[in-house]
Amino acid sequence: MDDLRRVSTATNPDSEAYGFTPDRPVTTIAIPAPPTRPEKPEGLSVVGKSLPKVDAYVKVTGSLKYADDIVLARTVFGRMVRSPHAHARIERVNVERARALPGVVAVVTGDEIPVLYGHLPSSPDETALAIDKVRYVGEPVVAVIAEDELTAEEALELVEVEYEPLDSVMSIEDGLRDDLNKIHEDSRKRANIHKEVHLEFGPVAEGFAGADRIFEDEYFFDGNTHAPLEQHSVLANCELDGKITIWSSTQNPHYLHRVMASVLGMPASRLRIVACPVGGGFGAKTDVFNHEVVAAYASRKLGRPVKFTLTREEVFYAHRGRHPVLMKLRTGVLRDGTITAVKLDTWLDGGAFSSYGVASTYYTGALLPVTYKIPAFTFNGVRVFTNKPPCGPKRGHGTPQPRFAFECQLDKIADELGLDAAEYRRRIAVEPYSTTANQLRITSCGLDQCIEAVNTRGGYSAKHGKLPYGKGIGIAASAYITGAGMPIYRNAMPHSGAIVKVDRSGGVTVFCGVSDCGQGSTHMLATVVAEALGVDIMDVQVFMADTDLTPVDLGSYSSRVTFMAGNAARYAAESVREKLAAVAGPKLGIPPERCGFARRRVFDRDDPGHGLPLLEVFQLAEAHYGTLAGVGSYTPPEGIKGDFKGAGVGPSPAYTYSACVAEVDVDAETGEVRVERIVLAHDCGRALNPAVVEGQIEGSVYMALGEILMERSEYRGDLHKYPNLLEYKTLMSVDMPVIETIIIETDDIEGPYGAKEVGQGALLPVIPAVANAVADAVGVRINANPLTPWAVLKALEEKRTASKAGHASGAASREGAELP
Amino acid sequence: MSEPGRKILVSLRVNGSDIECAIVPSKTLLEVLREDLGLTGTKHGCELGHCGACTVLIDGQPTLACLTLTLECEGREIRTIEGLAGDGELHPLQQAFVETGAAQCGYCTGGILMTASALLERKADPSDQEIRSALAGNLCRCTGYVKIIDAVALAARRMNGAA
Ligand code: FES
Ligand code: FES
Numbered sequence: 010m011d012d013l014r015r016v017s018t019a020t021n022p023d024s025e026a027y028g029f030t031p032d033r034p035v036t037t038i039a040i041p042a043p044p045t046r047p048e049k050p051e052g053l054s055v056v057g058k059s060l061p062k063v064d065a066y067v068k069v070t071g072s073l074k075y076a077d078d079i080v081l082a083r084t085v086f087g088r089m090v091r092s093p094h095a096h097a098r099i100e101r102v103n104v105e106r107a108r109a110l111p112g113v114v115a116v117v118t119g120d121e122i123p124v125l126y127g128h129l130p131s132s133p134d135e136t137a138l139a140i141d142k143v144r145y146v147g148e149p150v151v152a153v154i155a156e157d158e159l160t161a162e163e164a165l166e167l168v169e170v171e172y173e174p175l176d177s178v179m180s181i182e183d184g185l186r187d188d189l190n191k192i193h194e195d196s197r198k199r200a201n202i203h204k205e206v207h208l209e210f211g212p213v214a215e216g217f218a219g220a221d222r223i224f225e226d227e228y229f230f231d232g233n234t235h236a237p238l239e240q241h242s243v244l245a246n247c248e249l250d251g252k253i254t255i256w257s258s259t260q261n262p263h264y265l266h267r268v269m270a271s272v273l274g275m276p277a278s279r280l281r282i283v284a285c286p287v288g289g290g291f292g293a294k295t296d297v298f299n300h301e302v303v304a305a306y307a308s309r310k311l312g313r314p315v316k317f318t319l320t321r322e323e324v325f326y327a328h329r330g331r332h333p334v335l336m337k338l339r340t341g342v343l344r345d346g347t348i349t350a351v352k353l354d355t356w357l358d359g360g361a362f363s364s365y366g367v368a369s370t371y372y373t374g375a376l377l378p379v380t381y382k383i384p385a386f387t388f389n390g391v392r393v394f395t396n397k398p399p400c401g402p403k404r405g406h407g408t409p410q411p412r413f414a415f416e417c418q419l420d421k422i423a424d425e426l427g428l429d430a431a432e433y434r435r436r437i438a439v440e441p442y443s444t445t446a447n448q449l450r451i452t453s454c455g456l457d458q459c460i461e462a463v464n465t466r467g468g469y470s471a472k473h474g475k476l477p478y479g480k481g482i483g484i485a486a487s488a489y490i491t492g493a494g495m496p497i498y499r500n501a502m503p504h505s506g507a508i509v510k511v512d513r514s515g516g517v518t519v520f521c522g523v524s525d526c527g528q529g530s531t532h533m534l535a536t537v538v539a540e541a542l543g544v545d546i547m548d549v550q551v552f553m554a555d556t557d558l559t560p561v562d563l564g565s566y567s568s569r570v571t572f573m574a575g576n577a578a579r580y581a582a583e584s585v586r587e588k589l590a591a592v593a594g595p596k597l598g599i600p601p602e603r604c605g606f607a608r609r610r611v612f613d614r615d616d617p618g619h620g621l622p623l624l625e626v627f628q629l630a631e632a633h634y635g636t637l638a639g640v641g642s643y644t645p646p647e648g649i650k651g652d653f654k655g656a657g658v659g660p661s662p663a664y665t666y667s668a669c670v671a672e673v674d675v676d677a678e679t680g681e682v683r684v685e686r687i688v689l690a691h692d693c694g695r696a697l698n699p700a701v702v703e704g705q706i707e708g709s710v711y712m713a714l715g716e717i718l719m720e721r722s723e724y725r726g727d728l729h730k731y732p733n734l735l736e737y738k739t740l741m742s743v744d745m746p747v748i749e750t751i752i753i754e755t756d757d758i759e760g761p762y763g764a765k766e767v768g769q770g771a772l773l774p775v776i777p778a779v780a781n782a783v784a785d786a787v788g789v790r791i792n793a794n795p796l797t798p799w800a801v802l803k804a805l806e807e808k809r810t811a812s813k814a815g816h817a818s819g820a821a822s823r824e825g826a827e828l829p
Numbered sequence: 830m831s832e833p834g835r836k837i838l839v840s841l842r843v844n845g846s847d848i849e850c851a852i853v854p855s856k857t858l859l860e861v862l863r864e865d866l867g868l869t870g871t872k873h874g875c876e877l878g879h880c881g882a883c884t885v886l887i888d889g890q891p892t893l894a895c896l897t898l899t900l901e902c903e904g905r906e907i908r909t910i911e912g913l914a915g916d917g918e919l920h921p922l923q924q925a926f927v928e929t930g931a932a933q934c935g936y937c938t939g940g941i942l943m944t945a946s947a948l949l950e951r952k953a954d955p956s957d958q959e960i961r962s963a964l965a966g967n968l969c970r971c972t973g974y975v976k977i978i979d980a981v982a983l984a985a986r987r988m989n990g991a992a
Binding site for chain 2: 059061062064065066067068069070071072073074075077078080159235236237238239240286287288289290291320321526527528529700701703704707708709710711712733734735739741742743745748
């Protein structure tokens, strides 16, 4: 691109404002020039309209087929024997009685599928079924497959497994202690450490030395889980020619394809993965799961379709949910609040396996500098293995925890320096087209507008500190990636591909490997293609997430779908459009570039009344060129990533921004926190469909409120305290506050029609905004979530005791939390 | 007494049709609908009565199919999401869900539509609070309920001829 300006942080005046210059060479990062509006010259006719989703009809009629809705003749059903121990050696497995039960067709044990796998190629440590030892309660040990589920269930009881229990490791503190059992005995790391990260950017020591005030606090963010309403399900069918098709409730068919081929030791071309419409993902279905591998293996063994559907309890054990993270945050500021340096230490409780853990560890630090100007930043992250179900990516992956800590501390800083927390945040907000201390490239950025919008609508500055005791208002802001800039395995190929085919019927079909977990990928593809070709959105058929039919897309994770698959689909449609214009132009007597496409017509942009029906143009083009199809690919641009080890996590082709104002009512007698109103502004670049964007924001607010008020993965000894939807508290319709959403459009120059992400980023500011509102309401800062009545009462009690003893009100920290 | 696991014949009335089928007596209505009758629009999220995904109407009452024994349903009128639309016309609730974007992943949608349809039968003009209370047993992890509540209110207005 020749319109790139070269900007380097070394010449960024901000980094010299404190009388020091960066002490290490900083990579020069290519920043694109500020945008012109990235749209069609003839104007938009589909994008920006709240049209009904193309897949809404099959959803409201109950006809959409999710994985567990698919049945094939002769299907057999699997169940898994799971470990009752958090940590134990498997001494003996006897499956003979189970095998002998009439109706049982196969029993599978760990040694039959010994290949290690893991979502990240760098840390494979799982097997389909446990071999030698078990590492969490609920880990699958033996699989039983029978003619019907009832028989399989009965056979589970007949499997005999003898265990030699080992000491369990159930907390971060235990995981760091050397004297305990190693969960992964072959690990060369100390104690139960899985991953350690140390990064430093900019002049940290000078930054702290030059600060007027240094704030240091400890925070703890407890783990919770996605609890998608659909329980994971898979159906695998090995045909007699040996080809296996796997229908699964997966968000990531491509990665599943790769892992499955290696675990089963067969060419990927003989395996077909179909990601069914997912009944809620939020990250829960991004990993490769035991039941998926076992189903495929057993189907190959039996030559029959094999189905596994997890029970709700098993979904809690499959987990891959939010990491509990312990955080130490140190921030240096000048008298006016300007940040001079930040030091963040995080300890992640990873559960029993690696999963996405290396990325999760980096993510607890990587995005911190993307929100506010932080000239110097140091980050140390440690992930430990514990004997709990593995943690992984949940909406916001690794970033809600430090965002909670940072926004709560920022609120405290504003308080102590006597600053208006909204205006303060605006003053230190990152600028569009700038580079962060950790070498991330920021392009479009609506952070300032977001904060201003929620402050204006929510009345934060007017109300904060002025509401009666028990009522409070809080604010917070955040940033998130629009797709991971690097693939999970190193390669130079596109991150997303699409094919668009049109034909004489007037119909348009788009093929793209991306999956839909409810966030609206199907509708997004239809929108982008309908816009480019000028057809009605219902003219577009969408085929997704089928490794035989659709070009590769890396999956529904990291909020990458709209940006990456959307661009791929747009390019594919535009390449077809060029051919259509090439035949329509001469027919209309105008240069092809002047052809406009909208409302099923091709017309002269300078004289819109002069045009042709699109159907006629399709037919002319098919006659002229033969079969009409276009392909498109998306690869993130070069130069969005720094040059240090670990630079692969954090870069994204664009970042989204959010701000939130929360109003709460706290009952100081009972400790109950009721959120009364949420105002949330989100910079999504451009809303391709405003109703869908609002829906994503509302869902993010809902999930965030669960995390700050009640949701928690808690253990009693080695056992999950409540692996069910009754006691795992979530918000129901009666608990929801008023949510006001504000969409901020910044027209990202690289996004499809200017769009960025919305599915995850909007969750981030809600959690600290509520915590800050509680602090405003009752005058205590609670540095741990969730803010249950007990936590609030305890904090109030501590405050009373402290003020009796003559101390200033202290921060309530997690019970027994001792920082290593 | 018949052997457990041995199938017996039951007659059911589902979405207006009389159906006779052989089932294992211990099977819940949820299992029979999905597995024996192929009506997979009724979903499951827990099979313990916690989530509402399996809600169907039995004699017009929202009922959790996962907690209902099929044998109890003989002679009663069962309505599932597949039977909500009539004569090729979406039910006003379905239409409102489509228009407002109230179905994200769509997995809770069937159960919520059945619950809401019973509410609107009972109460033509429910308040916001009445809608929320009626849906209090239906978990949705995607939407934050905002557009669901809007959609129910919109459908109610339309059914009253107000919109
Ligand atoms: S499946 Fe019946 S209530 Fe959850
Ligand atoms: S739309 Fe997904 S659970 Fe409600």
